[in-house]
Amino acid sequence: MEKLCKFGGIPLATREYIGKVIDVMVADKRRRYLVPSAPGKKDRADIKMTDHAIACSGIYKGIIDSPPAQEIKKRIYEIIPDFPNLASELSLNLDKRISDIRNPGYVDSVKAFGEYASGMIISSILNKNGIKAKFLDPIDLGFKIVGRGEKAKPDVKCYDKMGRKLKEITGNSQIYVLGCYYGINRLGNIVTLPRSGNDTAAAVYSNVLNVAVYENYTNEDGLRVADPTVVASPRRIDKITHKEVRELSYTKFKLTTDCILPLIEKGIPIHVLNIDNPLGEGTWVVKDREVSSEEHIIGIAMKKGFVSMDIFKWFLADEVGFGADLFNVLKNRRIPYEHSPTGVDTISIILDNNYVKTDRKRRNLEEKIKENCGPLELKFANSLALVGVAGLGMKNHYDTHARIFSALAKAKIRVRTIDEGAEDLSTFIGVDDSSSEDAVRAVYDEFFVKK
Numbered sequence: 001m002e003k004l005c006k007f008g009g010i011p012l013a014t015r016e017y018i019g020k021v022i023d024v025m026v027a028d029k030r031r032r033y034l035v036p037s038a039p040g041k042k043d044r045a046d047i048k049m050t051d052h053a054i055a056c057s058g059i060y061k062g063i064i065d066s067p068p069a070q071e072i073k074k075r076i077y078e079i080i081p082d083f084p085n086l087a088s089e090l091s092l093n094l095d096k097r098i099s100d101i102r103n104p105g106y107v108d109s110v111k112a113f114g115e116y117a118s119g120m121i122i123s124s125i126l127n128k129n130g131i132k133a134k135f136l137d138p139i140d141l142g143f144k145i146v147g148r149g150e151k152a153k154p155d156v157k158c159y160d161k162m163g164r165k166l167k168e169i170t171g172n173s174q175i176y177v178l179g180c181y182y183g184i185n186r187l188g189n190i191v192t193l194p195r196s197g198n199d200t201a202a203a204v205y206s207n208v209l210n211v212a213v214y215e216n217y218t219n220e221d222g223l224r225v226a227d228p229t230v231v232a233s234p235r236r237i238d239k240i241t242h243k244e245v246r247e248l249s250y251t252k253f254k255l256t257t258d259c260i261l262p263l264i265e266k267g268i269p270i271h272v273l274n275i276d277n278p279l280g281e282g283t284w285v286v287k288d289r290e291v292s293s294e295e296h297i298i299g300i301a302m303k304k305g306f307v308s309m310d311i312f313k314w315f316l317a318d319e320v321g322f323g324a325d326l327f328n329v330l331k332n333r334r335i336p337y338e339h340s341p342t343g344v345d346t347i348s349i350i351l352d353n354n355y356v357k358t359d360r361k362r363r364n365l366e367e368k369i370k371e372n373c374g375p376l377e378l379k380f381a382n383s384l385a386l387v388g389v390a391g392l393g394m395k396n397h398y399d400t401h402a403r404i405f406s407a408l409a410k411a412k413i414r415v416r417t418i419d420e421g422a423e424d425l426s427t428f429i430g431v432d433d434s435s436s437e438d439a440v441r442a443v444y445d446e447f448f449v450k451k
Helices: 015-026 049-057 067-079 084-099 106-111 113-128 156-169 197-209 242-249 257-264 322-332 359-373 392-396 400-410 433-448
Strands: 003-007 031-036 133-136 175-178 182-184 190-192 213-218 239-241 270-274 283-286 299-312 346-352 377-390 415-420 426-432
Touching: 003 015, 003 197, 015 031, 015 067, 015 113, 031 113, 031 197, 049 067, 049 084, 049 106, 049 113, 067 084, 067 113, 084 106, 084 113, 106 113, 106 190, 113 133, 113 175, 156 197, 175 197, 197 213, 197 257, 239 242, 242 257, 242 283, 242 299, 242 377, 299 433, 322 346, 322 359, 346 415, 359 377, 377 415, 377 433, 392 400, 400 426, 400 433, 426 433
Parallel strands: 003 031, 003 213, 031 175, 133 175, 213 270, 239 283
Antiparallel strands: 182 190, 270 283, 299 346, 299 377, 377 426, 415 426
16 A cells, blocks of 8 residues: 655755655655655754745745845755756746736745745656656646635545546656645636645645555654643654544644545544654554543643634523524624633634734624624623643543643633533633643643653
8 A cells, every 4th residue: 555755844955854855755665655845944043945935925026036036046056956957947937936926826826836846856856866756736636725825725626536637647657746735726826725735735645545644754753742832842642533633733733624634534544753763653643543541631732813702691591593693693704613602691702813803893793793683792802812632531531621620720820711522522721812821831731741
């Protein structure tokens, strides 16, 4: 059975690192599909190629010799000094994208350059090393994307057609380099995916190719119980299920929701590995797993930027159809909601603040809700963060929730909202933005630091 390997920006930042990528690919003949990100940071002070491209499409729009454009070209020549013709070709390609300001998909076309260049570079280096390889552009494969910006998602309707096309053109080369992060919309314009779009594209390719394993290479030894930027040296996760990742990805976990969805249908596992330690255990993301008797939770994640819309109405619990009327207002305004904790005469709707960040938007929403739901009291509570605690072991212990809230109380963290998942797989706790990182550390210490 075949494997698909996705490599993050750091493993593709320098020629030396690319050598490690090639070593990984040739070490196992089942690794036939390679999905490369755009070249990332060489060090902490460096700037990603994609960030330079974003600058080219924004403040330097239409200027082919701008500082960020020059930095992109410089990086290309640094990576492939032995491929002057390809470096020149890619530089001209970048100039064309930057100068084509009338292109309806202008911004996304420039942003996508890094992944396109990376695919061309990797396939050329592989062939020079005697490894027959071919770059496949997602545009040619018919990779369709619906929506734009943060709402952009792969179009599931294109999966079957992509699968058939891939089967038709694969077979002659040893390794196929698959372009990622971008595709086309229904009008044929280039559209990019949001954060972690490369992981998402790799998951889509894994689905349509029906590979045995999707290997995701970063510069870390697998997934962590908590965000390493919040908790110092958090414990590595050995094995976690798609469902558990889904719960945690909702609150800024390492793998996003869109990365998981294409894999669930076929139960394809993800093996998260470190390019600097490819033989390490890493983290397996699987359909099912056994839970030890000692395990309470598998991870903690957190996301800021929410607002609670708190509604009070007398005898709300006795009113038939109130929920339908309320949520129809959100539906008609295309506002998704996160959670909706309730009381006897109250209901709170947790929203992403981006949808209601101005006073005008809030007033308009409040007026529409009162128009549809009758007289009520409504107020917005700002600066809310959601802390997600998840794990299959939660329901096996009577004291899991007691320990979570006891840890928060000891850290003097005020709990604003509580929402429990239907499967007893997760709990989402609303806290003030300012105390959210302390909340993550408090829960981590309670369950993973030996007393």
